[in-house]
Amino acid sequence: MAKIGVFICHCGENIGAKVDCTKLAATLGEHPGVAIAVDYKYFCSDPGQESVKKAIRDNNLTGVVVAACSPRMHEATFRKACAEAGLNPYMCEIANIREQCSWVHNDPVQATEKAADITRSMVEKVKRNNNLQPIEVPVTRRALVIGGGIAGIQAALDIANAGQEVVLVEREPTLGGHMAQLSETFPTLDCSQCIMTPRMVEAAQHPKIRLLTYAEVVGVDGYIGNFHVKVKMKARYVDTESCTGCGDCITKCPNKKILSEFDCGLGKRPAIYTPFAQSVPNKPIIDKANCTYFKNGKCKVCVKVCQLNSINFEMQDEFIDLEIGAIVVATGFQVQDNSVYGEYGYGKYKDVINGLQFERLASASGPTSGKILRPSDGKEPETVVFIQCAGSRDPSKGVRYCSKICCMYTAKHAMLYAHKVHGGKSNIFYMDIRAAGKGYDEFTRRAIEEDEASYLRGRVSKVWEENGKLMVRGVDTLLGIPVVIAADMVVLATAMVPQPDAKDFAKTIGIGYDEYGFFNEAHLKLRPVESSTAGIFLAGACQSPKDIPDSVAQASASASKILALFSKEKLEREPVVATNNEATCAGCWGCVLACPYNAIEKKDIVDRSGKVIKRVASVNPGLCQGCGTCVTFCRSNSLDLAGFTEKQIFAEVMGL
Amino acid sequence: MSEPFEPKIVAFVCTYCTYAGADLAGTSRLKYAPNVRIVRLPCTGRISPMFILKALQKGADGVLVSGCHPGDCHFTHGNYHARRRWTVFRALLEFTGIPLERVKFSWISAAEGGKFADFMNSVTEDIRKLGPFDQYQGLINETEAPATL
Numbered sequence: 001m002a003k004i005g006v007f008i009c010h011c012g013e014n015i016g017a018k019v020d021c022t023k024l025a026a027t028l029g030e031h032p033g034v035a036i037a038v039d040y041k042y043f044c045s046d047p048g049q050e051s052v053k054k055a056i057r058d059n060n061l062t063g064v065v066v067a068a069c070s071p072r073m074h075e076a077t078f079r080k081a082c083a084e085a086g087l088n089p090y091m092c093e094i095a096n097i098r099e100q101c102s103w104v105h106n107d108p109v110q111a112t113e114k115a116a117d118i119t120r121s122m123v124e125k126v127k128r129n130n131n132l133q134p135i136e137v138p139v140t141r142r143a144l145v146i147g148g149g150i151a152g153i154q155a156a157l158d159i160a161n162a163g164q165e166v167v168l169v170e171r172e173p174t175l176g177g178h179m180a181q182l183s184e185t186f187p188t189l190d191c192s193q194c195i196m197t198p199r200m201v202e203a204a205q206h207p208k209i210r211l212l213t214y215a216e217v218v219g220v221d222g223y224i225g226n227f228h229v230k231v232k233m234k235a236r237y238v239d240t241e242s243c244t245g246c247g248d249c250i251t252k253c254p255n256k257k258i259l260s261e262f263d264c265g266l267g268k269r270p271a272i273y274t275p276f277a278q279s280v281p282n283k284p285i286i287d288k289a290n291c292t293y294f295k296n297g298k299c300k301v302c303v304k305v306c307q308l309n310s311i312n313f314e315m316q317d318e319f320i321d322l323e324i325g326a327i328v329v330a331t332g333f334q335v336q337d338n339s340v341y342g343e344y345g346y347g348k349y350k351d352v353i354n355g356l357q358f359e360r361l362a363s364a365s366g367p368t369s370g371k372i373l374r375p376s377d378g379k380e381p382e383t384v385v386f387i388q389c390a391g392s393r394d395p396s397k398g399v400r401y402c403s404k405i406c407c408m409y410t411a412k413h414a415m416l417y418a419h420k421v422h423g424g425k426s427n428i429f430y431m432d433i434r435a436a437g438k439g440y441d442e443f444t445r446r447a448i449e450e451d452e453a454s455y456l457r458g459r460v461s462k463v464w465e466e467n468g469k470l471m472v473r474g475v476d477t478l479l480g481i482p483v484v485i486a487a488d489m490v491v492l493a494t495a496m497v498p499q500p501d502a503k504d505f506a507k508t509i510g511i512g513y514d515e516y517g518f519f520n521e522a523h524l525k526l527r528p529v530e531s532s533t534a535g536i537f538l539a540g541a542c543q544s545p546k547d548i549p550d551s552v553a554q555a556s557a558s559a560s561k562i563l564a565l566f567s568k569e570k571l572e573r574e575p576v577v578a579t580n581n582e583a584t585c586a587g588c589w590g591c592v593l594a595c596p597y598n599a600i601e602k603k604d605i606v607d608r609s610g611k612v613i614k615r616v617a618s619v620n621p622g623l624c625q626g627c628g629t630c631v632t633f634c635r636s637n638s639l640d641l642a643g644f645t646e647k648q649i650f651a652e653v654m655g656l
Numbered sequence: 657m658s659e660p661f662e663p664k665i666v667a668f669v670c671t672y673c674t675y676a677g678a679d680l681a682g683t684s685r686l687k688y689a690p691n692v693r694i695v696r697l698p699c700t701g702r703i704s705p706m707f708i709l710k711a712l713q714k715g716a717d718g719v720l721v722s723g724c725h726p727g728d729c730h731f732t733h734g735n736y737h738a739r740r741r742w743t744v745f746r747a748l749l750e751f752t753g754i755p756l757e758r759v760k761f762s763w764i765s766a767a768e769g770g771k772f773a774d775f776m777n778s779v780t781e782d783i784r785k786l787g788p789f790d791q792y793q794g795l796i797n798e799t800e801a802p803a804t805l
Contacts, residue, residue: 070679070682071696072675072679096679096694096696098682099678099679099681099682099683100678100679100682100694101690103682103683103684103685104681104682104686104687104690105687105688106686106687107690110662110690111690113690114693115695116755118693118694121695215682242703269734272677403670470704471719474703510732512732514727532732562713576698594701594731594737596731596732596734597731625731626697626698627698627699627701627702627730627731627734627735627736628697628698628701628702628734629699629701629702629731631704632701632702632703632704632737632741633737641698641702644697644698644702646704646706649695649704649707650706650707650710652695653666653695653707653710653714654710654714656664656666656693656695656711656714656716
C-alpha cells in the first residue's frame with residue numbers, strides 16, 4: 001500500500017501569494033494513498049528538509065512529492081534528503097507549481113486548482129515509481145585530444161601535467177594549427193611562433209603525451225569512460241623512427257614547384273617536405289599526389305640522399321585502436337572560400353588576398369621573410385584596402401554570424417603594415433568595430449590614432465583593375481558619399497567557417513552540430529565546454545569562432561572537466577535507461593533502428609544445450625542516454641524507460 | 657452559458673527544450689492562460705500516441721506536444737522520430753473522427769519563454785472556440801459505467 005508524503009512549499013510568497021497552499025495540503029490529504037500532506041514556508045531550507053526526513057521516518061513513507069519550484073532547481077536537493085532518510089532517492093518527484101503555475105497565472109482560484117492537478121498527477125506517478133540504483137561504469141584514465149592547434153595542445157598539456165595519459169591526434173604532418181601560421185598576435189603584437197612553438201615541443205616531448213601526427217580519428221564507439229577509438233595513421237613514406245630530420249631529401253627533391261599549404265599558396269615547397277621549419281615532429285612526409293616517383297615510377301632522389309634509409313615508398317596506411325576515457329574535440333576552423341565574393345576579385349587578381357595570407361606575408365618565416373610585398377610583382381604596396389566582414393554577417397553568402405576575430409586582426413594588419421611600410425596608407429572598410437576584450441578597444445584605437453589607419457564605415461561593392469591599380473568602390477556611410485580608392489593590395493577579412501568535413505566528423509564521433517557545422521555545446525551558458533554526448537568535450541574554434549585566449553580558456557576548461565572525470569574509479573550515472581522484457585520481445589529490431597546511441601544490441605537466448613532459441617534486443621545501460629524513443633517504437637511493449645515508464649505516464653495523465 | 661467554457665489541455669513536452677522554455681516563461685513572469693497541464697518526458701521521442709489518446713479519453717479538451725526544434729534535440733534525433741510518428745498519427749486521428757485541431761504540435765526551445773506563453777494562450781483560445789470535447793466521452797458513457805475525471 002502506497003504511503004505518499006506531499007510537501008507543499010510556499011517558497012515565501014512566490015507560491016504562497018497565488019496558490020492557497022493550506023487548502024492545497026488539505027485537498028491532497030484526502031487523495032487516496034497520501035499518508036501526509038503538509039505545507040511549509042521553505043522546504044528547501046535546512047529545517048524544511050529536516051521536516052521532510054522526519055515525516056519519511058515517522059510515517060514510513062513509500063514515496064514523496066514536493067510541490068515547489070522546477071525540478072531543474074531542487075530535484076537533486078530533495079532526492080538527497082530522501083536518501084538520507086532511508087528512502088530510495090528515485091521515489092521522490094517534484095510537482096512544479098512555481099515556474100509553471102504561481103509565477104505565470106494571475107487568478108488565485110485557477111492557480112490553486114492547477115497546482116492541485118499538477119500535484120495530484122505527480123502523486124499518481126510516484127505511486128508507480130520503482131527503486132532505482134545509479135549505474136556505475138568504470139573509467140579508462142586516458143584522454144584523447146583531437147586536433148593539435150593551440151586549443152588541442154593546451155588541453156593535452158593540462159591533462160598530462162596532472163599526471164594522466166593523453167593521446168594527441170593531429171591530421172596534418174605537424175602540430176601547430178592556424179596559430180603557427182600567424183605573424184603577430186593581438187593585442188600585444190607577440191610573435192605567434194615564439195609563443196606557439198615551445199608549446200608544440202613541450203607537447204611532443206611530454207612523457208604522458210602520445211603524439212600521433214598525420215593521423216585521423218575514423219571511428220568512435222562506446223560511451224563516457226569507455227570509448228573505443230580507431231585512428232588512421234596516414235602513410236608518410238618516411239620512417240619517423242630512423243629519420244633525424246636532417247633535411248637533405250628536402251633540399252635535393254627536384255620537384256619544388258608545389259604551392260605551400262602552410263603559406264596559403266603564396267610560397268612553394270618540394271614534394272618531400274615539412275610544412276614549416278619549426279614543424280613538430282620535424283620529420284618530412286612525401287606528398288604522394290605530387291611526387292615524381294609516385295607519378296612516373298622514376299626519380300628516387302630522396303632515397304639516394306637519405307643516409308639512414310628512412311624513405312619507404314611501400315608504406316601503407318595503418319589503423320590503431322585506442323581505449324579512451326574522455327575526448328576533447330579541438331578540430332579548429334577554416335577560412336571561408338573568398339571566391340563567393342566574385343565582385344572582390346579574389347582568385348582573379350593576385351593582389352586580392354585574405355587575412356591569413358596577409359599573416360604569411362607579415363610573418364618572418366613566411367614566403368617574403370616578413371616583408372609586405374605584392375604577390376603579383378613583389379613590390380611594396382603604397383596603399384592597402386582592408387575589407388572587413390568579407391563573408392561574416394552576410395546572410396546572402398551563408399554566414400550570418402560574426403567571426404569575432406576579424407576586427408582585431410584587421411587592426412593588427414593595419415599596424416603591422418604601418419610598421420613595415422613607412423608612409424603606407426591603409427584604408428579599412430568596416431560595418432562595426434567589435435573590439436570587446438581585454439585591451440582590445442585600446443588596440444584598435446592605437447591602429448587609428450598612432451598608426452593612422454583610415455576607417456571608413458561602409459561596404460565595398462566592387463574591386464576591379466585599372467592601370468595596374470586595384471580600384472575599390474565603396475561607400476562611406478558616415479559622410480554619405482561614394483568612395484573609390486586606388487589600391488595596390490586588397491585584404492579580405494574572411495569569415496571563419498567550420499572545417500569542410502565538420503558535419504561528417506561530428507557524425508563519426510557522435511556529437512551535435514549547428515546549421516553551419518560548428519559543434520554544439522550541451523548548454524550555451526552553463527555547459528559551454530561539454531558536447532551533447534557525455535565524455536566528449538569541445539575546445540577552440542570548432543565550437544564557434546574564437547580568438548586565442550578564448551580557445552586556450554576553453555581548452556583548459558575541457559581539461560579540468562576531464563580531470564574531474566578521471567578523479568574517480570567509477571562513474572555514477574542517472575539510472576534513467578531503457579530496459580527490455582526479453583520474454584515478450586519479438587526481435588523486430590525497430591528499437592535498434594530508433595536508438596540514436598547504438599545502445600541496443602541483439603542478444604541470443606540459448607537453451608541448455610547451447611542452441612539459440614530466440615534473439616532479443618538488449619539495452620546497454622552504459623550507452624543508453626534515456627531518451628525513450630525505443631520505448632515508443634516497441635511494437636510489443638517490451639521496452640520501458642526507468643523513471644518514465646508507461647505505467648507512470650498513464651497514471652500521471654489520469655491524475656490530471 | 658453564464659461562465660465561459662474553460663478547456664482542459666494536456667501538454668506532453670520534453671525536459672530539455674519545452675519544459676525548460678516553460679520554466680523560462682515562469683522566471684520571466686510572463687502571464688498566460690492556466691488551462692494547460694504539463695507532463696514532462698525526457699524527449700519527444702518518448703511520447704507515445706497512446707498518451708495523447710489517453711488524455712483525450714480522460715477528458716482533456718485538447719492535447720499539445722512540444723519539443724526541441726529540428727536539429728536541436730538533446731538526444732540528437734528523438735524529435736525527428738516524434739515528427740514522423742505525428743505525421744502517421746494524424747491520419748489515424750482523422751480516421752477515428754477526433755478533430756485534428758484538438759491536437760497541436762510545436763517546437764519550443766529552452767530560450768523561447770515568450771513563445772511558450774504565446775502558444776499556451778493561442779492553443780487555449782483555439783480549444784475554447786472548439787468547445788468541450790465530449791464525443792468520446794459520450795461514447796464511453798454509453799458503453800461503460802460513467803467515467804470520472
